[in-house]
Structure formats: C-alpha cells, structure tokens
Amino acid sequence: MVIAGTFIEDTYAEAFALRAARLVITADDAGLARTAAAAMTGFAASIIGCGCEAGIEGPLPRETPDGRPGVRVLAFGRSAADLQDQLVRRVGQCVMTAATTACYDDLPSDETLRLGSMLRFFGDGHQASKRVDAALAALADGAVRPRRLWRIPVMDGEFVVDARCGVRKGVAGGNFLILGRTPAATLDAARRAVAAIGAVPGVILPFPGGIARSGSKVGSRYRRLAASTNTPYCPTLRAVVPTALPDDVAAVLEIVIDGLTAAGVAAAMAAGIRAACGEGIARIGAGNYGGRLGKHLFHLRPLLGGGGT
C-alpha cells in the first residue's frame, strides 16, 4: 500500500488499556489556561517513568462549566488509585498555583476518583463547597450536570475544582513510525502528523511536541532496565545490530497516541499517517510486541482504507 509515494508497511501498532480522566482547565484568558495545562501535563510522556501519561487535547471545548476560555486535558494511569495520586499532585501543584484557573471534570462516569475533595484541605478550614444537585440539573434540562465543587481560598480569589472526576478505561500506546530519507523531511512529516491529529477529539500525544525520537524496545542488556533504545530503528547502529531500516532511511520519529476510545486512537492514527506521507518519507511503520502485551491492535493498512496482506 502506497500513499503519496510513501510505503505503508503491513504491520500493526499494539496498544493497551489504562485508566483515563479528562479535565477542563479554565482561566480568565486562554493563555493562562493553556499555561496551567502545559505545566500539569509536563513530565507525563511515558507511564514507565512519569507515573502517568497526559497531554492537552487539540480541539478546544465549545463551552466550559464556568463560561471562561479553557482547554481539555487527558491523563492516563495504571489504576484509578494511581491516577488519583497523579492528578492530585499535578492539579495541586500546577493548576491551583496558576493565576485565575479553575479545574473541572469532563468525563461523566460511574467510577470516580477524588480530586477537589483531597485538595480542599489546602483551604485550612476556610474551603467551601457548592453542589449542583439533580434538581438544578433537571431545571436546566440537562444543560448542566450534577457536581460538587470545592472553592479553595487562594491569594487571587478562589480556586474552584470538582470534588471528584470520572474515570474510564482508555487506550494508550497507539503509535506509528515515520521513516524518512532525511532528518529534516522526517521532522516535517512528524509535525504535519501532529497538526492533523490536533483536530481529532478525545486523544493526546503525550510526548514533547507530540513527537518521540527515543522509541524503546522491551528489555536491556542491563538487568535493572525494563526498556532500552529501539536499536533496530537507530540509524547510527545499522552497521552493528540487526536493523529494520532500509538503506534510504536516515531518521525515524514516532508518534504515540493515547485516547479515550480505540476508535479515537484509530482515527488519530489514520489522520496522522495520511498527513505524514509525502515527499522524503520512505515508509510508515508501527511499534508492537508481537501482539503479546497489548489488548488493542491497530493494523495500519485497514485503518487507512486498504486491505492487509
């Protein structure tokens, strides 16, 4: 299968299930909201070393609970307990501290974790809650939903945060590899892919700028390491290890995608791959573990509308 002169390998990406939460961070202007969201989702590239994976969703919310500009954040953890620990730390340190912000749950779910109900203690007894009860939601014909907000006094007024936030099963580790003929062409293609995926709701790209260059393989020659550099895809090692790189490939970049649903991850992969294909890109591949680790397998050719072989 070839798209815009780029060969699509007959392979698949392997993704796995994590717990997901979705927050809306609002502020007096969009810049402040984005700054807080960027801080909160910093150092959240890989669950292996960061405790969670998190990022800012591309599409902005059309409405926010308090009517101010806002951005959506997705966070993924191994369990609801892990995710709660991470969110309490990150919202407490990076959102509550940011000027004018508020933080709301944006993933209604039967399963919830504590957020504001943990952070409220920062109020030193002066915190107060406000409850949007079922009757008020019914009066609004569903335009608002029941929730309990905590209002924590801070030095510029109040930090408002949902007492609890919803948790659902999410999909992490959707990916594809861009194999380019030059490093510059590869980077350009990766940027095009990131921009295209930015229009897909319900997904994030947890790595810096949405692009990962240090792809990993399972295992290492060092006993303490569970993962190490993806040697078959390192161009500088092609002469000394079994390589996966054709002769005309000079660089590889990886796009890793986490999403609320497998369908969302698939849509993001398709959008990203189509955008990445073009001049200077020899191949599109994907990372997998032989189907042994992940529950979700995304075969590249079928999701691009072609048949697998």
Added chain:
Amino acid sequence: MSLRLRLRPGAAAPGPALDGAAVSPDCLGGLSPLAAARRSAGGAAPTLGDIFAIDVDGDREPDTITIEGDLRGVARLGAGMSRGRLVVRGDAGPRAGSRMSGGRLEIEGDTGARAGEGMTGGILVVGGSAGDRLGAPVAGGARGVDGGVIVVRGGAGAMAAFRMRRGTVFIGGATGPAAGAAMIAGTLVLARAPGPGAGALMRRGTVVVLCPFTPGATFAAAGRAPAHHLKPWWDALGRAGVPLPERLPAARFARYSGDLAEGGRGEMLILEGGP
C-alpha cells in the same frame, strides 16, 4: 395516564384548609379517573371525587396531574411528592410541596405560607408570590430546604429559606424580613433587595442579591470578584425562564462574609451596578 382535577364549587369553603396531600403523582399516577375519585382525601375527609371532578387530560405527558380551581383553601398540594409533575392552575393554599423529594410542582398563581417546607429534592416553581416561611423547616424541624430547587417569580413573605441547608431558592420579587436567616448552607438568589435581617445568623451558604443592597452590621466586606462558579445556577434559572441580567456570568460581585456572629463562613454576593 394524566389526570385533570377540577375543584367542585363550594368544596373548599372558608375555614380550615382541606388536606390536599393526596393530590400528587405519587398517589394518583397511573390511576383511572374513577379509581382516583375513590381515593381518600385523607383522614376523615371525603374522597377526592367528592372534592374534585376528575377526568383524563390527554394533552399532558404521563405522570402529570393538573388541578384547577380556587385552591387557596387546599393545603399541602403535592406534599411528599417524589416524581412526576403536578400543575396547579391558579393559587394554592399553605404548605404546598411540603417535604417533597422529587418531581416538579408548578403553581401558576400564588401560594400560601410554608411552601416547600422541609423539601429535600425536586423542583417547585411558583408563578406568583409565596407566603411566609418559604422553604423553611417543617414544624419542629431543624432544617429548611435540604435539596432541590424553589423558583418564585414573584415575592415571598418573611423568613424565606430559613435554616436552608442545601439546594437553591430563587425569589424574583420583594422579600420579607429575615430571608436566608440561620442558613446552614445552600444558595439563595434574590432578584430584589431583601427586607431587614437578611442572612442573619447564617452559618454557611451563599445569599446572592442581584441589585444594590447593604447587608447588616454583622456582615463584613471581603473584596470584589466574579463568581464564575455560579454559571450552572444562571444557566438553570435562565432555562426555567427566569429573567436574569445577561452580564451575570462575567459580572463582579461585592462579597461580604457573615454572619460574623456565627463564624463568618457564609457569604453574601451583591451584584455590582445592579441588574
């Protein structure tokens, strides 16, 4: 099946109010007009059929009861209701919606004293004005409104939302003395300046006043700020047809802490610049 009840002439004569607690979707929902007419009106009272002419109201959605007539002498309409919809075409007597926990009670005219007393859920909408002790505790009770929403488009008498603990009360017109007195928590929204003693001895909760107003001496100024977190309240009230200032979501409020005699953990938010 939806029912329509029309008060028979002379059935609610001056004197002690009739008990209308049996008129609610909980008691009459799903009954035929004949079965509904055989239901006791409570205690030694006659049957509902002796008081009301009952027929099917085909225009309404299921679980809706419509009641018509001069019902000022009928107390406790919709009392204890937990579901469905009860529409009162006209005025209602005292204690309408007493202890209701769900559903929707709409009174198109005025209502007597103690409407929504001891309410724990549901929606009570009064198209006219309410009497004294709107949403207050039931006799001997410790808590007033403990959940749900009361919307009064007109005014209310004394001690509205007395000892309110949770939920929302909106009053569109003038309010008598001691509105929100001894509030424990919850949100009381007043479109017009309340009478004396508003928020007196309140412990927690929020009293929002949408026009210029000076709180009592036991409230202390605590700055000016927007109240973005109240947007769900403005959205809900707006959808219920309550006329609110368009600028409300982004408007600034003067904040007062009080009642200082009770620790000052309650707040009064007064809209800057008026409506």
